[in-house]
Amino acid sequence: MQAYIECQIRRHIEVFEDVFLPMAPQVEQCATLLCTCFKSGGKVLVMGNGGSAADAQHLAAELVGRFLKNRDALPAIALTTDTSILTAVANDFGYDEVFKRQVEALANPEDVVIGISTSGNSPNVVAAFDAARQIGCRNVALSGRDGGRMAAYADLNLNVAVDDTPRIQEVHLSIIHILCDLVEQQLFPEQEGL
Numbered sequence: 001m002q003a004y005i006e007c008q009i010r011r012h013i014e015v016f017e018d019v020f021l022p023m024a025p026q027v028e029q030c031a032t033l034l035c036t037c038f039k040s041g042g043k044v045l046v047m048g049n050g051g052s053a054a055d056a057q058h059l060a061a062e063l064v065g066r067f068l069k070n071r072d073a074l075p076a077i078a079l080t081t082d083t084s085i086l087t088a089v090a091n092d093f094g095y096d097e098v099f100k101r102q103v104e105a106l107a108n109p110e111d112v113v114i115g116i117s118t119s120g121n122s123p124n125v126v127a128a129f130d131a132a133r134q135i136g137c138r139n140v141a142l143s144g145r146d147g148g149r150m151a152a153y154a155d156l157n158l159n160v161a162v163d164d165t166p167r168i169q170e171v172h173l174s175i176i177h178i179l180c181d182l183v184e185q186q187l188f189p190e191q192e193g194l
Helices: 002-039 051-064 083-092 095-106 123-135 149-153 165-187
Strands: 044-048 076-078 112-116 138-144 156-160
Touching: 002 112, 002 138, 002 156, 002 165, 044 051, 044 095, 044 123, 051 076, 051 112, 051 165, 083 095, 095 123, 112 123, 123 138, 123 149, 138 149, 138 165, 149 156, 156 165
Parallel strands: 044 076, 044 112, 112 138, 138 156
Antiparallel strands: none
């Protein structure tokens, strides 16, 4: 087992060095987009399925609560958390509509919609991106593999171009942490870190 553990750690390091490190300019671009959104009175709507749903909730929690600074709350909503909405929409319209209906109800043109999917092909995220685009929102994809169908609807695609789901999720989580850190640094420079 120790050899296997070491192999997994080496693979993690390899993906971070070879795939994630070259993405730094795109991560900076995303942080700038989020700062612009918040400065203009917009909010972030974030979604995903399974582990990506957990990442969506993590991002929203860090923005609304705090990451490393005690500062004003930032408006962010995880579209994965309201079980009454999710089950009603899934029952009445189908699961592919669960995020789209929420985007239609909540999104404004100054908002950023973030979709997280390791395959890039989650039909409910793609449908929500299509709705967000029609409203005039900016779409950000955190994707994997070849970017999938989400890429065509994304203004910015942070694509972890590997076929290894756990490694994609590890990079997505690091992107989330770096984004939260950069947003706090840019919007609250006077606040001390924890």
